[in-house]
Amino acid sequence: DVKVTQSSRYLVKRTGEKVFLECVQDMDHENMFWYRQDPGLGLRLIYFSYDVKMKEKGDIPEGYSVSREKKERFSLILESASTNQTSMYLCASSLILGLAVYNEQFFGPGTRLTVL
Amino acid sequence: KNEVEQSPQNLTAQEGEFITINCSYSVGISALHWLQQHPGGGIVSLFMLSSGKKKHGRLIATINIQEKHSSLHITASHPRDSAVYICAVRVITQGGSEKLVFGKGTKLTVNP
Numbered sequence: 001d002v003k004v005t006q007s008s009r010y011l012v013k014r015t016g017e018k019v020f021l022e023c024v025q026d027m028d029h030e031n032m033f034w035y036r037q038d039p040g041l042g043l044r045l046i047y048f049s050y051d052v053k054m055k056e057k058g059d060i061p062e063g064y065s066v067s068r069e070k071k072e073r074f075s076l077i078l079e080s081a082s083t084n085q086t087s088m089y090l091c092a093s094s095l096i097l098g099l100a101v102y103n104e105q106f107f108g109p110g111t112r113l114t115v116l
Numbered sequence: 117k118n119e120v121e122q123s124p125q126n127l128t129a130q131e132g133e134f135i136t137i138n139c140s141y142s143v144g145i146s147a148l149h150w151l152q153q154h155p156g157g158g159i160v161s162l163f164m165l166s167s168g169k170k171k172h173g174r175l176i177a178t179i180n181i182q183e184k185h186s187s188l189h190i191t192a193s194h195p196r197d198s199a200v201y202i203c204a205v206r207v208i209t210q211g212g213s214e215k216l217v218f219g220k221g222t223k224l225t226v227n228p
Contacts, residue, residue, distance in 0.1 A: 033215075042220040043202070048213070056211050088157060104149065104164050105216065110157035 003027070004108040006091055012114045019078040021111050023091030031094045032074035033105065034058075034066065036087040043090065049074055081115045088112050119143050122203050122219035129226050135190040137222045139203030142184065146214065150177050150188050151202040153221070159202070162188070193226045200224070 007022035023032065033048040035058075045058030047066040055066050063085060067075040074093075078085055091108040120141045129135055139148070150163040163170050163177040165186075170177050174193075179186040190197055203219040 040220065043204075043216075043218040045215055045217075048215065050213055056209065056213055058215065090157070090159065092159075104161040106161070107151075107159040112157070 004091055004093055004106050006089075006108040006111050008111050009109060010112050010114075012116065013078075013081050014116050015082060017078075017081050017115075019081045019113065019115075021076040021078075021089055021091075021113070023074045023076070023093075023108055024072055025074075025093040025106070026072065027093070027095075027106075028071065029093035029095050029106075030071070032068065033092040033094075034064075034074065034076045035090045035092065036060070037090060037110075038087050046076065081113075083115050086113060086115045118220070119207075119217050120203055120205055120219040122201075122222050124222060125220070126223045127225070129193050129224070131194060131226055131228050133193050133226075135193050135197075135224065135226075137188045137201050137203075137224070139186045139188070139219055140184060141186075141203075141205045141217075143205065143207050143217070145205040145207055147206040148179055148186050149204040149206070149216065150186075151204060153200040153202060155199075162201075190224075193224075195226045195228050198225050 004025045013019050031050050034046045035043045037043045044060050046064050049055045049068040065077045089111045092105040094105045123138045147166045153159045165179050174191045176189040200221040200223050202221045204216040
């Protein structure tokens with residue numbers, strides 16, 4: 001079974017702190033994704049990565065950065081946390097992208113971040 | 117207007133009822149996904165389809181590419197089916213990659 005793990009289930013930080021959210025997958029997937037999920041808005045893509053050291057902005061990248069130094073690990077960084085970044089953060093991974101490959105995404109359990 | 121619209125937003129059913137959740141989209145897609153999210157946050161993929169119909173147990177997913185519409189059906193619903201069901205479409209980004217665009221989800225509650 002594919003396993004996607006996230007470093008914390010719950011996290012409480014203060015405004016202005018630098019926050020690291022870690023995601024690790026154990027199936028050698030090329031692609032990894034970071035989403036945030038808010039009531040009434042659904043899942044929104046923050047950033048994704050299709051290879052080591054490669055990244056592409058999603059729909060709401062402002063206030064976030066990412067790092068992918070190793071294939072299995074994708075980190076989401078909040079340089080200076082703000083209260084509007086309080087949310088559920090979900091990581092996902094998939095095998096390869098491409099029109100010919102109808103791959104599914106495997107999701108981690110989520111990290112509920114509260115910024116005070 | 118959202119690119120992916122789901123209806124209804126909330127659905128309450130009695131155990132045993134036949135359930136339908138609808139998804140309409142306005143963009144060109146390469147595939148459509150149905151996902152299930154239980155309380156606590158975990159999301160699992162139910163179906164991935166680009167045409168026709170797929171069945172898995174009591175769940176059936178259909179898609180009509182021309183009408184840009186998909187439905188998820190649950191037969192003989194059970195309280196354990198209570199969850200949020202999310203429709204997502206796969207689109208091509210400006211950079212040539214693919215990403216998922218999500219509907220806001222349908223919260224299903226099945227009462228015993």
